[in-house]
Amino acid sequence: MNNEFSKYSQQYNNYNLIQQIAAKALVRDVKNKASNILELGCGSGQVYKNINWPLISYTALDFSQNMCDLHPKEEHISVRCLNFDQEEFFDFLKNKKYDLVLSSSALQWSSQLDRIVKQVSQVTNEFHAVLFTSNTFKTIQKITKVKSPILDETHIKETFSHYFSCEFETIEYKLEFSSKKELFDYIKKSGVSGASTLIYKEAKNLYKNYDLNYLEFEVIYIKALK
Ligand SMILES: C[S@@+](CC[C@H](N)C(=O)[O-])C[C@H]1O[C@@H](n2cnc3c(N)ncnc32)[C@H](O)[C@@H]1O
Numbered sequence: 001m002n003n004e005f006s007k008y009s010q011q012y013n014n015y016n017l018i019q020q021i022a023a024k025a026l027v028r029d030v031k032n033k034a035s036n037i038l039e040l041g042c043g044s045g046q047v048y049k050n051i052n053w054p055l056i057s058y059t060a061l062d063f064s065q066n067m068c069d070l071h072p073k074e075e076h077i078s079v080r081c082l083n084f085d086q087e088e089f090f091d092f093l094k095n096k097k098y099d100l101v102l103s104s105s106a107l108q109w110s111s112q113l114d115r116i117v118k119q120v121s122q123v124t125n126e127f128h129a130v131l132f133t134s135n136t137f138k139t140i141q142k143i144t145k146v147k148s149p150i151l152d153e154t155h156i157k158e159t160f161s162h163y164f165s166c167e168f169e170t171i172e173y174k175l176e177f178s179s180k181k182e183l184f185d186y187i188k189k190s191g192v193s194g195a196s197t198l199i200y201k202e203a204k205n206l207y208k209n210y211d212l213n214y215l216e217f218e219v220i221y222i223k224a225l226k
Helices: 002-007 017-028 046-050 065-070 087-093 113-123 138-144 153-163 180-189 196-201 203-209
Strands: 036-040 057-062 077-081 100-104 126-132 165-176 214-225
Touching (some): 017 046, 017 100, 017 165, 065 077, 113 126, 113 153, 126 153, 138 203, 138 214, 153 165, 153 214, 180 203
Parallel strands (some): 036 100, 057 077, 100 126
Antiparallel strands (some): 126 214, 165 214
């Protein structure tokens, strides 16, 4: 999966419309104007670019070196190439404190969301995240009979509710395309599918049977407070 993100990292800015909307909405809803922030899965910096208040320190973390290279660099920004599913991340969190932890369009890939949310709850009182849910590309899943590789809404809600008081909002987005080719290119290049190799094995059947002129995305916005 790391490779998939890295391979398209140069073109990524053209193929991340939903992520851009999600990152903007995530930051718009931050009311505490935190000045010491940690971000998980920072990519090329969509979240950081939406922050319009003064910061003292911003730690942006991503496991793809190519993505880290694309993130804005400034004196108060520390970009770390770390995998949030691995021990090194949990070591990194030890003795840290943040006013706010943010994550946009990244944690749906996590293989141990519970551990991440638990550890994050020890370093901050406020965690705002937006995750794609397994209902993303739901018609494609129906046609290919391949289950989504990303986490489902119920699991996400239960996990965050274990460690925080949460407000959830689930939103479905439809992104229209003028041709099937554009639509399928988008899936491949957006960095959202994770299952593109599986999907593309069945590409012909899918191409033939996908009758919608739009792609379906579902995201869940989470405001988690201690
Ligand atoms: C869809 S992009 C979103 C990037 C950015 N947050 C945004 O809103 O545009 C997902 C990002 O999560 C990163 N990512 C995925 N799994 C990760 C992991 N286990 N550890 C760290 N970063 C990860 C990817 O490298 C990618 O940059």
